[in-house]
Amino acid sequence: MYFMLTSQRKKAILDALARDGQVLATELSASFGVSEDTVRRDLRELASEGLLQRVHGGALPASPAIAPxxxxxxxxxxxxxxxxxxxxxxxxxxxxxxxxxxxxxxxxxxxxxxxxxxxxxxxxxxxxxxxxxxxxxxxxxxxxxxxxxxxxxxxxxxxxxxxxxxxxxxxxxxxxxxxxxxxxxxxxxxxxxxxxxxxxxxxxxxxxxxxxxxxxxxxxxxxxxxxxxxxxxxxxxxxxxxxxxxxxxxxxxx
The missing domain is CATH 3.40.50.1360 (Rossmann fold)
Incomplete structure (x- = not known):
């Protein structure tokens, strides 16, 4: 696995989420060759942007229905x-x-x-x-x-x-x-x-x-x-x- 920038990991996470409907931190960690702490930080930052919803062990697509x-x-x-x-x-x-x-x-x-x-x-x-x-x-x-x-x-x-x-x-x-x-x-x-x-x-x-x-x-x-x-x-x-x-x-x- 070649080294991935944070932006590349985040894009890969969102691509996997769109494709599979959910992502697991353990699987992402193994796929990217980084620690689960790093993956959790990526998920936390994506969640803060409203791009996904963190759940135990991973993330799900965020609902667009939380708009005003x-x-x-x-x-x-x-x-x-x-x-x-x-x-x-x-x-x-x-x-x-x-x-x-x-x-x-x-x-x-x-x-x-x-x-x-x-x-x-x-x-x-x-x-x-x-x-x-x-x-x-x-x-x-x-x-x-x-x-x-x-x-x-x-x-x-x-x-x-x-x-x-x-x-x-x-x-x-x-x-x-x-x-x-x-x-x-x-x-x-x-x-x-x-x-x-x-x-x-x-x-x-x-x-x-x-x-x-x-x-x-x-x-x-x-x-x-x-x-x-x-x-x-x-x-x-x-x-x-x-x-x-x-x-x-x-x-x-x-």
């Missing part, structure tokens, strides 16, 4: 719209439905039939306001501290309010879906809120555009088995979807 809300609104809008439409079709009259935060949820509320009679529970003020004119929907808004990245409420007050809910479906937004790293998001408190909401619903449905598949963020919501169903875009690569299906999760394409 306004920027995420314009990302993959067509795919997100189709996912939102598929999610809306799952709701039956009379059900109690929890709607999460995020840009896909904002699209989701626009897909609800005008004559749908159901109860929508949300910790997203934007969703609640968007449904204010929907005559046949009851809207329950959960209060708390506003987490501006996703425009949702978080904190102890929100968790306490959720403890009184028994919902049929929870539509969860995530920033990463990975067969081993699980369901992840970019904020510690938001991860806690999402776990609490999943515990209050008979079924959890994850809405995941292709960029979120085989990606990870810093905070784990739970294992992939926390979801019963994951809705992905129709063009999602089969090799990214197959590990999810092998885990026993129903995958719907939109």
């Amino acid at each position: 809300f306004a920027r995420r609104e314009v990302m993959e809008s067509d795919a997100k719209r189709r996912i939102a439409r598929k999610a809306a079709e799952m709701i039956a009259p009379g059900q109690v439905v929890i709607v999460d935060g995020g840009t896909t949820s904002a699209l989701f509320v626009r897909q609800l039939p005008a004559n749908l009679s159901a109860t929508i529970v949300t910790h997203n003020p934007s969703v609640a306001v968007a449904l204010a004119e929907h005559a046949s929907l009851e809207v329950v808004l959960i209060g708390g501290r506003l987490y501006k990245h996703s425009i949702v409420t978080v904190g102890a007050a929100a968790v306490e309010a959720m403890s009184h809910i028994h919902a049929d479906i929870y539509f969860m937004g995530v920033t990463g879906v990975h067969p081993t790293a699980g369901l992840t998001t970019g904020d510690f408190e938001e991860a806690h809120i999402k776990r609490a909401l999943a515990a209050r619903a008979a079924e959890t449905v994850v809405l995941a555009s292709a960029a979120k598949l085989n990606a990870a963020s810093a905070y784990r919501i739970g294992g992939i088995e926390l979801a019963q169903t994951i809705i992905v875009e129709n063009a999602a690569d089969a090799k990214l979807v197959e590990p999810i299906e092998r885990a026993g999760i129903t995958v719907l394409r939109a």
